Amino acid sequence: MGTTQLEPVPEPKYWHLKTVLSEALDSEFAVGEILPNERDLAARFGVARATLRQALEQLELEGRLQRRRGVGTTVAPPRVGVAVGTERHAWPGTAGDAWQPVDCVTAVPPAAVAAALEIPADEPVHTVRRTRTSHGQQVAAELLYIPATSVPDLSGIDTPSGAARARAVLRELQHLPLEDQDRAVELGSARADDARELDRLPGAPVLVVTTRFVASGRTAALSTATYRADTCRLTFGASGGVEIHEGPERRAS
């Protein structure tokens, strides 16, 4: 990247710098390439370090750059489309489910989860932990909360702990007739345990998908899934991913 002087423009300086940097990423850098350090970049673009840092933060939010401790700032690959909503309602763990069960514990859920499940705040529920990978990388972590009343026949089954128990709980849950299912997507920050699993720093921006499974007119199970916001684009609808990005197309090399 050669020396580039910015022309004076009415927009904030970091915003214009972001656009210039974005074009430089397209034309001069390959996916995975490590960017020069902040001091050098600031000098080349004739801006203050603080301005540069603001522009880099924008590009990170937009998924163009990844900053990783000990590695530096690298050019990010295009985001991966991860199918979240389908038109068909289905219990977790049924055929075609992209999630892998990891373990299952019985524990008192967060107060807000207990309220949504309409159970007493101190009532333990089956808590299934699952993970989801895409293109060989873990992209999401899920906690699935299932009250004892949703799996009444489980107690009669001698199931070991871990993933086997998670599968047994999900099989029992599937005996209920699923009436409805709705979802919400919001911005969140990665909890310490999710961050470790997702190879992110605690507090990194994540997309939190909350799914409510309705049976017999009540919430029979509740899932909170945490997706990496840097690498994932959540897709909804039968025909799969929407292949559109803001700004110029990115090149893989």
Added chain:
Amino acid sequence: MGTTQLEPVPEPKYWHLKTVLSEALDSEFAVGEILPNERDLAARFGVARATLRQALEQLELEGRLQRRRGVGTTVAPPRVGVAVGTERHAWPGTAGDAWQPVDCVTAVPPAAVAAALEIPADEPVHTVRRTRTSHGQQVAAELLYIPATSVPDLSGIDTPSGAARARAVLRELQHLPLEDQDRAVELGSARADDARELDRLPGAPVLVVTTRFVASGRTAALSTATYRADTCRLTFGASGGVEIHEGPERRAS
């Protein structure tokens, strides 16, 4: 808020501080209340300013705090559920659409939009700008790209500019049989113009929803909608919003 000393814990300091601050917000502050300044907060919790700032950033990502230039940091109201996906497919502008048309121009779209619409990169398209309000506040801004071939009879109609022209374009579009519709949700940063409309700073985190409308086997229109990530929770499904938050319930006062 009294002086609170943090006990030593294995998690990052700012992460533990975030939890403590979150509890203080629940018990001691009302929605809309302005927080003490950073210097005072840091002193009260016995942490460095940098640690405090990291914790405040987390709480902002989670929608607990809002930072606004000239106002300071305030306690955010609970996020508003905004219905994005329904099970029924519909063209923009049909009955029940929550969006208000603002204007319509004919312009060359971004390269990625042209590629998704499978039109030449220099072909102008109808670009309808719409806004969406919820509880009296603008929560989202949309650009809707419609190639001339999707509205073939428009040229015969004498429509003025502005919102009236936008409505005329959408009425023409509705003559096509809508075959399919899919969506993607991803993290983005607010463009300068969207930021102004949404009362945010340029570069603030936003949720970008891209919707593809399919007719006659091709993409007949493409929408990119930018939602405030601080105040919105996007909901999908027939039964409306999922009323669940991570962590303790928030109190309105």
